[in-house]
Amino acid sequence: MDAGELKAADVQVEIATDLETAVRATPGVRSVYRSGSLISNLLRAGAAALGGRPEDEPLVSVAPVGDGVAVEASIGVDSAAGSGDTLRAVHAAIDAVLATQGLRSDSITLTVVHVQPAEAAPAG
Incomplete structure (x- = not known):
């Protein structure tokens, strides 16, 4: 597949879904958030409410750019995992999906839009 084939909305959604699955499966990632500014997210929600776009579209963004693709993801990480290590692992996971x-x-x-503290250990 080349970046030109990615212009079809259904192909973009399929790849974005695969990317989101890989990001969520990366150790240290606690959650995935919709990328973009507050205003763009409000516009997206409004369009979905009017039937313009489905609300359950993937949270990871993928778009053709030249001969490649641009990927954008916003994540919440576990504080015990460390943001830097988690970002490197997510980057590698995204590269792997794109390569396949x-x-x-x-x-x-x-x-990284949220760093979640490790769960408190039960007293005992």
């Missing part, structure tokens, strides 16, 4: 699809990354933008 025959795609090359033009850019991968990862944002």
Whole structure:
């Protein structure tokens, strides 16, 4: 597959879903959030409410750029895992998914939007 084939909405959703699954499965990732500004997220929610876009679309964004793709993901990480290590692991997971699809990354933008403290150990 090349970046040109990614212009079809259903192909973009399929790849974005695969990417989101890989990001969620990465050790240290506690959650995945919708990328973008508050305003773009409000516009997206409004369009979904009007029937423009499904609300259950993947949270990871993927778009064709030149000969490659741009991927954007916002994540919550476990404080015990460390943000830097988790970001490197997520980047590798995204590269692996793209490689299986025959795609090359033009850019991968990862944002840590929440660091969740480790669960308190039960007293005992």
